[in-house]
Amino acid sequence: MTAPAPRQLLLDLYDAAVGAVxxxxxxxxxxxxxxxxxxxxxxxxxxxxxxxxxxxxxxxxxxxxxxxxxxxxxxxxxxxxxxxxxxxxxxxxxxxxxxxxxxxxxxxxxxxxxxxxxxxxxxxxxxxxxxxxxxxxxxxxxxxxxxxxxxxxxxxxxxxxxxxxxxxxxxxxxxxxxxxxxxxxxxxxxxxxxxxxxxxxxxxxxxxxxxxxxxxxxxxxxxxxxxxxxxxxxxxxxxxxxxxxxxxxxxxxxTAQHALEAAAAKARTLGITPYILSDGIEGEARDIGLMHAAMTRQVLTRGQPFARPCVILSGGETTVTVRGNGRGGRNVEFLLSFALAMEGAANVHAIACDTDGIDGSEDNAGAVYGPDSLARAAAQGVNGKHLLANNDAYSFFSALGDLVVSGPTRTNVNDFRAILIQ
CATH class of the missing domain: 3.40.50.10180 (Glycerate kinase, MOFRL-like N-terminal domain)
Known part of the structure; x- marks a missing residue:
């Protein structure tokens, strides 16, 4: 089977994860x-x-x-x-x-x-x-x-x-x-x-x-x-x-593990090797974003701990200590932190969504990221660092048209993250 474009592939993995639970x-x-x-x-x-x-x-x-x-x-x-x-x-x-x-x-x-x-x-x-x-x-x-x-x-x-x-x-x-x-x-x-x-x-x-x-x-x-x-x-x-x-x-x-295993099975049918990092990651969303970015860079530059192409899957429940007054959600906060750390590195796409279809109290499940996300934001005068500092990651991805809006899924095993490294 020919794999779909990266954005659609990530959305397919999210749908498989939610459907399984x-x-x-x-x-x-x-x-x-x-x-x-x-x-x-x-x-x-x-x-x-x-x-x-x-x-x-x-x-x-x-x-x-x-x-x-x-x-x-x-x-x-x-x-x-x-x-x-x-x-x-x-x-x-x-x-x-x-x-x-x-x-x-x-x-x-x-x-x-x-x-x-x-x-x-x-x-x-x-x-x-x-x-x-x-x-x-x-x-x-x-x-x-x-x-x-x-x-x-x-x-x-x-x-x-x-x-x-x-x-x-x-x-x-x-x-x-x-x-x-x-x-x-x-x-x-x-x-x-x-x-x-x-x-x-x-x-x-x-x-x-x-x-x-x-x-x-x-x-x-x-x-x-x-x-x-x-x-x-x-x-x-x-x-x-x-x-x-x-x-x-x-x-x-x-459980989150069931969802991650379903996404992994879907990835295999598309010819992408999946790796489940953990089903129970906790911590500040922006810190978890930095950790995932560091691992992604290791894959890109060292071929460790995984060979590319691959997709890294993880779940759990991150938290956000709110210091600003923006429109947030822990999944988009994770993804904006990840995006800023990746600095537009080629061949990396990612999705972060809540499996209940609602990221915090907003109307989106989460968002998707691609290598051009920061450049497209800069072209619109959108400053990701300022928005992250204000807990306003929703506004960043909304400006790009990259929010994932699924509506309520009527289930809930918390965060779903997938990073595609080609």
Whole structure:
């Protein structure tokens, strides 16, 4: 097969990665048998929750009902499972009301009943129910501060668990004696199910002291109500080994590794040798851009550690410490840093996109880069260094017409990066 032009090849790899982790291709393989006598209740939250609910309905053989909450614009058509849309990454009243309703729905279940919990990335913000004594406004302010701080997803979710009435295993405990089967699409490096969406149905190994230490580490202003809550025993989450989770099960049905392997398989069909660097890269997006650029230069000039032509694939979740006021997104910030470091080197093309189709809070999934990107920007008077300093990588790639706009994909295994070296 003749390989397409570099830009299209990279877009094809992204499409292959996203398609491999879409719920419609995965959920049916993990469904348990319907309960013999009880009812089946479906609950869940995340950017992929509605598509997961739709996939459950298409494969389920018995009666069911339920409620899932997803991000605005990420809904899917369902008949028996209600879909509520709410705000992400900062929670809103719609998410709070949905979480409260979900807790009400799981009351009075029996040992004959089955709860299917559908969890994907974004569920932590979407399933927002503050602990007693904490207001939604206070959680919103803390969430915004954490998002701007550069904290890793595991750190953010540790804090969220200990300020929640539903996360950190509390939703599962509210289900009483019912059997809880959780299916998860992982958006976290390492794929720890307890971290995905702050683990509403899984026991938690972190502590309230850990949460307070994270807030202090990033110098986040904490209101007295939050300090008082974290000092109280009631803020502690149920821990591993808790007998109340006996009989429950969980399945991580899609990960960044699955997406990268699908992209690698696609590259092979196009005659390009793929190399998966890692599925769990974390760190500042611009620093990760520099690291990828250094490796790319080594391939170009030394033929190490890979021979060209090749494509280097990586995933994970980078972070951005926001210091400017531009339009950003961690994937475009990575790519602009990479572009500036490559200085227009020939034979290098790249793509960086979020697999949920939304890079941060903008309307794009990410962007593509080519050897002529910096020259085309300079011809328009666009200064990439200034834009990067202002966390405004979106504007750089928008000016070039190089944004990737896919719309919501209804799944989420976080960052996808591919660097084509010819």
């Amino acid at each position: 879409h719920p419609r291709n995965l959920v049916q393989d993990f469904l348990p048998p319907p309960p013999a006598n009880g009812r089946t209740l479906v609950i869940g939250a995340g950017k992929g929750a509605a598509a997961m609910a739709q996939a459950v309905e298409r494969s389920w053989t018995g009666p069911l009902s339920g409620l899932v909450v997803t991000r605005y614009g990420h809904s899917a058509e369902t008949k028996h499972i209600e879909v509520v849309e709410a705000s992400h990454p900062v929670p809103d009243d719609a998410g709070q009301k949905a979480a409260a309703r979900m807790l009400d729905m799981v009351q009075d279940l029996t040992a004959d009943d089955l709860v299917l919990c559908l969890i994907s990335g974004g569920g932590s913000a979407l399933l927002a129910l503050p602990a007693e004594g904490i207001t939604l406004a206070e959680k919103q302010a803390l969430n915004k501060a954490l998002l701007r701080s550069g904290a890793a997803i595991g750190e953010m979710n540790c804090v969220r668990k200990h300020l929640s009435a539903i996360k950190g295993g509390r939703l599962a405990l509210a289900c009483g004696k019912a059997r809880v089967v959780t299916m998860l699409i992982s958006d976290v490096p390492g794929d720890d199910p307890r971290v995905i969406a702050s683990g509403p149905t899984l026991p938690d190994a972190t502590t309230s002291a850990d949460a307070l230490a994270i807030l202090r580490k990033y110098e986040i202003d904490v209101p007295p109500s939050v300090l008082a809550h974290l000092a109280s025993p009631t803020s502690e989450t149920p821990k591993p080994g808790d007998e109340r989770f006996a009989g429950h099960s969980h399945h991580v049905i899609a």
